[in-house]
Amino acid sequence: MEFGVIGLGRMGRIVVDRCLDAGHDVVAFDIDEDAVADAADAGAAPADSIPDVADQLGEAKRIWLMVPAGDPVDAALDELEGLVDEDDVVVDGGNSNFRDSMRRAESTDVAYLDCGTSGGPAGAELGFSLMVGGPEWAYEAMTPVFDAVATGPDGHDRMGPAGSGHYVKMVHNGVEYALMQTYGEGFELLANGRFDLDLESVARTWNNGAVIRSWLLELCEEAFAEEGSDLGTVADRVEGGSTGTWTVQEALEQEVPVPLIYQALAERFSSRSTDGDDPGRFSRRLANRLRYGFGRHEVPRRDD
Structure with missing residues (x-):
């Protein structure tokens, strides 16, 4: 053809x-x-x-x-x-x-x-x-x-x-935001919890048979393997947001509650108001690195 x-x-x-x-x-x-x-x-x-x-x-x-x-x-x-x-x-x-x-x-x-x-x-x-x-x-x-x-x-x-393809992709991206935020929060608790954990090992183990296995979790494993369990110099700054914003706007118009997607979007916007040298939220730093994993987006980094 x-x-x-x-x-x-x-x-x-x-x-x-x-x-x-x-x-x-x-x-x-x-x-x-x-x-x-x-x-x-x-x-x-x-x-x-x-x-x-x-x-x-x-x-x-x-x-x-x-x-x-x-x-x-x-x-x-x-x-x-x-x-x-x-x-x-x-x-x-x-x-x-x-x-x-x-x-x-x-x-x-x-x-x-x-x-x-x-x-x-x-x-x-x-x-x-x-x-x-x-x-x-x-x-x-x-x-x-x-x-x-x-x-x-x-x-x-x-x-x-017409329009339905990009509509479904818009909602897909909203779901993606929420999933990234959820993984980020879970690993933030593990990183700051009561045990000294190898987060690459955790991600790899979860991704072999666990209920929460996914490609995003594979990318978490990749991030920890390449950056370390502390995510190195990865900054607390998550770019993007247009499709997530459209998703929340549509949810408001249709009166459908999407609290997880809304909160994930809000976390992205909040990350842009932090000091670039501040280590900031681990969850947002992981979301930053995940964007590189699936989209090869530039990774904002903080100065040590």
Whole structure:
């Protein structure tokens, strides 16, 4: 299958590589010429602009956007206007607000799929989890690509109409915040409790058969192995928060109580008001390091 990828950052490049490995033909574009050249070296057909991507594709154009949420998505759609029609498909694989996705689906002629994407850079090897919203025919048309990008056929599904994919991903991220906070609080108690514990050993033991085993717990083990049980210089500062904020806002509108997600979000905001050299809360320091584990986000550190 031939399709285009616009945006060759970490996640976009994974989409390209996994699809090339699966035998698909990929036309690749990014504003970074070096990123385009690297993708071409891997086997993609290079494009020098968004219109060039559309020009290189056949009559049934299939395009995956992996650009930052917000204005860059609208800018890409504006450039595609007049080059795609109702028989073509555009996938938005970023963390767009579901309301923006609903608006875009209404305002563009193209079949628009909002695709919540989870898995981080680890998806290069394992594949992503894909939560897709939009027309069923468009989802089915993109299924060969979704099979390649996801962990396999079980790693993706159509959630419902336009907006539902990013809606499910939004709530996913809220749950993620709460899970990170819960692990952080548990390990904070262990770190400051009555025994001198090897937290890497605790995490490894829990992750082998315990009820609370998970990938996040594997990343806790990784963090303690690389930073030590005291987490070294990892700072009490947790970045991010947009999707968690959207989750809490939606919960308020729907009158659904989400106290754990709300508190986890509040902890993130509170972490940004602390002195960067203050050791601070262990739970937030672990959440900081976990963000590196699954997303390779920069780890804020304190000066010793």
